Amino acid sequence: MPNASPRRRAPRGPLRALPGPAVDNWPARGYLAVVAAALGFFLYAVYLTPDPGFAGIWPLMATAPLGLLLTAPAFADLPSWPGPLVFSAGVALCGLANATLLGLLVHRLRTPGTRSTA
Numbered sequence: 001m002p003n004a005s006p007r008r009r010a011p012r013g014p015l016r017a018l019p020g021p022a023v024d025n026w027p028a029r030g031y032l033a034v035v036a037a038a039l040g041f042f043l044y045a046v047y048l049t050p051d052p053g054f055a056g057i058w059p060l061m062a063t064a065p066l067g068l069l070l071t072a073p074a075f076a077d078l079p080s081w082p083g084p085l086v087f088s089a090g091v092a093l094c095g096l097a098n099a100t101l102l103g104l105l106v107h108r109l110r111t112p113g114t115r116s117t118a
Contacts, residue, residue, distance in 0.1 A: 021103025022096055028103035035095035038062040039088055046084045056087065063094040070094055 045055030
């Protein structure tokens, strides 16, 4: 055997490693499922029902607080509301960002030695 050392993976860039915590634990996956369900309900209400009503509130509440902060300019006195697909893309990005933060929190809480005994 010329070289018995295990293969090393090439180091991943920070942008490529960023969404990793969003899908590698169950709390973050569950959160993404809730966001996907809310977004699916919104798209169903907008495109398949005659009156969507307040269907957009569910994706906003699922991605709060980041979703509310990023869509606040849409509630200003602008001439038109952004289209449902632009809204959906924004909600999806906010959900992914929140899931990444949730995943990082879960990793931080599960890592031994991070709690101090005061």
